[in-house]
Amino acid sequence: xxxxxxxxSLCVGCGRCEVFCTANHSASRDIYKAYTLEGLxxxxxxxxxxxxxGYAVQCRQCKHTxxxxxxISGSMHVxxxxxxxxxxxxxxxxxxxxxxxxxxxxxxxxxEKDGTKYALKCDLCLSADGEPACVKACPxxxxxxxxx
Amino acid sequence: MKVKYxxxxxxxxxxxxxxxxxxxxxSGSIAVIGxxxxxxxxxxxxxxxxxxxxxxxxxxxxxxxxxLRNAVELYSGVRAKKIDVAKKAVKTDKAGSIGYEKxxxxxxxxxxxxxxxxxxxxxxxxxxxxxxxxxxxxKELDENSRVVIVGGGxxxxxxxxxxxxxxxxxTVVELAPRVLSTVLDEEGSEIVRERLEKAGVRFExxxxxxxxxxxxxxxxxxxxxxxxxxxxxxxxxxxxxPNTALAKDAGIIVDRGIKVDDFMRTSEKDVxxxxxxxxxxxxxxxQSRILALWVNAARQGFTAGITMAGAQIEKQVFLPLxxxxxxxxxVATAGVNAGEKEGFTVRTERNGEEYRxxxxxxxxxxxxxxxxxxxxxxxxxxxxxYQKYTNAELSGDTVHSELxxxxxxxxxxxxxxxxxxx
Ligand SMILES: Cc1cc2nc3c(=O)[nH]c(=O)nc-3n(C[C@H](O)[C@H](O)[C@H](O)COP(=O)(O)OP(=O)(O)OC[C@H]3O[C@@H](n4cnc5c(N)ncnc54)[C@H](O)[C@@H]3O)c2cc1C
Numbered sequence: 001x002x003x004x005x006x007x008x009s010l011c012v013g014c015g016r017c018e019v020f021c022t023a024n025h026s027a028s029r030d031i032y033k034a035y036t037l038e039g040l041x042x043x044x045x046x047x048x049x050x051x052x053x054g055y056a057v058q059c060r061q062c063k064h065t066x067x068x069x070x071x072i073s074g075s076m077h078v079x080x081x082x083x084x085x086x087x088x089x090x091x092x093x094x095x096x097x098x099x100x101x102x103x104x105x106x107x108x109x110x111x112e113k114d115g116t117k118y119a120l121k122c123d124l125c126l127s128a129d130g131e132p133a134c135v136k137a138c139p140x141x142x143x144x145x146x147x148x
Numbered sequence: 149m150k151v152k153y154x155x156x157x158x159x160x161x162x163x164x165x166x167x168x169x170x171x172x173x174x175s176g177s178i179a180v181i182g183x184x185x186x187x188x189x190x191x192x193x194x195x196x197x198x199x200x201x202x203x204x205x206x207x208x209x210x211x212x213x214x215x216l217r218n219a220v221e222l223y224s225g226v227r228a229k230k231i232d233v234a235k236k237a238v239k240t241d242k243a244g245s246i247g248y249e250k251x252x253x254x255x256x257x258x259x260x261x262x263x264x265x266x267x268x269x270x271x272x273x274x275x276x277x278x279x280x281x282x283x284x285x286x287k288e289l290d291e292n293s294r295v296v297i298v299g300g301g302x303x304x305x306x307x308x309x310x311x312x313x314x315x316x317x318x319t320v321v322e323l324a325p326r327v328l329s330t331v332l333d334e335e336g337s338e339i340v341r342e343r344l345e346k347a348g349v350r351f352e353x354x355x356x357x358x359x360x361x362x363x364x365x366x367x368x369x370x371x372x373x374x375x376x377x378x379x380x381x382x383x384x385x386x387x388x389x390p391n392t393a394l395a396k397d398a399g400i401i402v403d404r405g406i407k408v409d410d411f412m413r414t415s416e417k418d419v420x421x422x423x424x425x426x427x428x429x430x431x432x433x434x435q436s437r438i439l440a441l442w443v444n445a446a447r448q449g450f451t452a453g454i455t456m457a458g459a460q461i462e463k464q465v466f467l468p469l470x471x472x473x474x475x476x477x478x479v480a481t482a483g484v485n486a487g488e489k490e491g492f493t494v495r496t497e498r499n500g501e502e503y504r505x506x507x508x509x510x511x512x513x514x515x516x517x518x519x520x521x522x523x524x525x526x527x528x529x530x531x532x533x534y535q536k537y538t539n540a541e542l543s544g545d546t547v548h549s550e551l552x553x554x555x556x557x558x559x560x561x562x563x564x565x566x567x568x569x570x
Contacts, residue, residue, distance in 0.1 A: 006565035049554050057553055060564050066527070069164070069450070070443040070469070072192040073202070074209035080217070091206050093196045096523050100471040100480040101443065103531035104564055105552040109522030148567055
């Protein structure tokens, strides 16, 4: 399957990956609309970790899927066709068991304005059927999509 | 009728086992016997159902095509009555006798109800374990209902959260002096109790129900200190017991739960057990014990499935791990829940309802409590326990650092980033 490899020494900490991640998971797929009209700030599934040698990181797609085993609703699942671990946010109840299980701190809590809660994680942009937006947006080649 | 793999029980451990078997054996026949109607569902979701945060359809644990795709014969609404280990067959109430090559006993938990004077045959007394319990409770409640919940543990408080959506008139009676005492320390318990009290839930701690009053329908309960609480519905959520009767009758060794080794094998050849019914090893307390939590049931089931199919899996590490939301407050706990008295070092940090409690021994993390901030990054702490990292190996401090990958040893970070994990 495909996974995203990170070369942390190439990360310049610009945060473009976070912005393009948010936009690519919005209804409009447009930065202005996603942030300003859809109010999706904070829905990025890749996060820049601060520090001089900081880097951006998203779900590592681990083979032993601790988040899937921990899921009490069945929303966190291995997609049978791609092999990627994906969260079905419509089914998710926001209990955060996956957050307590993720060994890399790469599943994030989210509240919609009406209080609906669910966990957000990288889906390799499968929901937007394309190359992961973060990989495309990275100006310095820190993120690459590789077949493993 | 005979199958290669037979599973009794249709919940977390059962699903895990099906996935494990199919990873190693694509075609061997699988049958599941499940007493509850329908497909496996997220049992912990029954409180979310009461709350209106999920629906019966969404609670179905696996996707629509799961049973077909994996060629699983599901006997739902069928009860296994007897395991005959000599004949390698299981007798059922409605589906005759089913032979097996490998058997998994995944019969889970049953609610524990202590003797209470006058409880027998009461219509408005409920346990809180199954979907059918939640739907029965739902039908009984209106906004004026007075509800008494016996048990201030995980199940009792989740029941309170679900019921709160229907009526605010809730009293929780708990024998221990505090709530969630098995997973939280005193300070943590207090934070949770205060949050619920602010919402209007009342607590009677250090007491339990001595007797119930009323014929066919309970009208009140009398507590051990003589206090009488009038009620319209009683929820019994004192605790759970491993459901071991079938295994015991078949001569399989049962301690508190069905005894299993690291690969979920019981004392009987070709018979495995997993989940709440099984007593495996808790690597954090270094004791053989029941870990009655979803993630363990699922992973034990998976381990059993792989082993039943004759494939190898490395020894898995199991420990208590749980995340729970209560009235908007998020709590995550893992590993040992102990303190100085038991020989551990404890370090805490607190800011209002944000709370981090770190339990250490010999300079490494053994357990934690994390509250608030939606338990962001909690899994980092869980992984530190799994990896047995000493504090000296970490790149930060488990009490004060942000919980993200930067807290891990540099070698761990590199392996994770460069996809050299697993
Ligand atoms: C209200 C509630 C909230 C919970 N919340 C959480 C949570 O937030 N996090 C967490 O980790 N855990 C939680 N749990 C615990 C979790 O649900 C269990 O650990 C998990 O369901 C155990 O799975 P299991 O497969 O071992 O068995 P179970 O889920 O107990 O299922 C066993 C099944 O076997 C069937 N069965 C038993 N005997 C027979 C027989 N003779 N023939 C046929 N079928 C039989 C039963 O009908 C049942 O359907 C909660 C539990 C409850 C009740």
